[in-house]
Amino acid sequence: MASHAPSLPGLPSPRATTPGARATRSVRHLGPNWYASVMGTAAVATAGAALPLDVPGLRTACAAVWVLSLAMLLALLTARAAHWARHRDRARAHLMDPATAPFYGCLSMALLAVGGGAMVVGRDWVGLPAAVALDAVLFAVGTAIGLVAAVGVPYLMVVHHRIEGASPVWLLPVVAPMVSAALGPLLVPHLPAGQGRQTLLIGCYALFGVSLLATLVMLPLVFGRLVTGGPLPLALTPTLFLVLGPLGQSTTAANKFADTAAGVLPAPYAHGFAAFAVLYGVPVMGFALLWLALAGAMVLRARRRGMGFAMTFWAFTFPVGTCVTGAEGLAGHTGLAAFRWLAIVLYVFLVAAWLVAGLHTARGLFSGALLEGPGPVPGGPRPVTGRTR
DSSP: OOOOOOOOTTSOOGGGGSTTOOOOOOSTTOOGGGHHHHHHHHHHHHHHHTOSOOOTTHHHHHHHHHHHHHHHHHHHHHHHHHHHHHOHHHHHHHHHOTTTGGGHHHHHHHHHHHHHHIIIIIHHHHOHHHHHHHHHHHHHHHHHHHHHHHHHHHHHHHHTOOOSSOOGGGHHHHHHHHHHHHHGGGGGGGSOTTHHHHHHHHHHHHHHHHHHHHHHHHHHHHHHHHHHHOSOOGGGGGGGGGGHHHHHHHHHHHHHHHHHHBTTBOHHHHHHHHHHHHHHHHHHHHHHHHHHHHHHHHHHHHHHTTOOOOGGGGGGTHHHHHHHHHHHHHHHHHOOHHHHHHHHHHHHHHHHHHHHHHHHHHHHHHHTGGGSOOOOOTTSOOOTTOOOO
16 A cells, blocks of 8 residues: 655655755745644643652753753744745745645744743743743733634635645644643733733633634544545654644643632632533543544554654644643542543653654754755645545
8 A cells, every 4th residue: 555645844855865865954945833843842841840750850851851942942933034034935835835834823832832831840940030921922922823823724724725625734723722721821820910810811711712612613524534535644644643732732721720710710610610620621531542542543554554754743742742731630630540640651652752753853954854845746746635545
């Protein structure tokens, strides 16, 4: 069986991986999908800091990983600014490409993840005032970009893109507001008591609704595409893990609402959020585990058929990280050891996936293979949602 994967920004072209290929380190083909590497790195730091384990040096290691994510974000923002300044034709082409445009949601989530990480572990190194200031800026900018992406990308999909089938990457722009919903409560205690705190918390709850309802529209299309169209092309198979993002992040958000509502909202609503965290989080986490098993089986199938490394491997990181933080929150609100062990097991998988994706990405950058333009696809262009034959 052969699979003809489409050309995607960030995937090594066939000519880039042949012996003697010449390295090209231009930012011309640097797409917004690269922000997923920042998201995954920040997730390792944030999720690890909240693990129900007393491991010496773990928090320090997580803080160091957060610093790495901050450095990666700054470097990538600079490179992407150069991309827009020097290669506007490619930047516009990315927006018009249905396979690439959804990744603009990753810019929002990268900003938000690094900002949230500053509040969770970064404050150990930069101090609380600096962490609050950094998170406030990144949260405001990331939320604004996320809302623009949540509206703008679907608009482009309807008006300009020509799409033959659904793809898991469709979830990227609509899950960005859920990341804001989950991380916004970290700033609530640092606002003036009363209207300021209440407005931010209720605003995060509204963002929760924006993302959740949009996900409920998209997810049936994604599953229907799999059932009717067959497996995804090999290089795109890891994107099935993107479905875990809204599931784990919404569970995390529900737990953060419960943690923050006491003392901010009137008692009936605070108690309601506490109950909602469990009544919503437990069944959603159950579905996340079901999807994890399905997506894992599809990845193993693709691996047996020759799937190699691509930038889509970063889909194994941030979405799993949201499930780790979701399980950590449920462990705190239910007191069940099962959720603590689930968080630990998922975190081990997260770290392993991050190391694999990170090492391959570093090697691809050093060789220049990951910055090559997309090569010719055997048999001609294929739609991004084309079926694996």
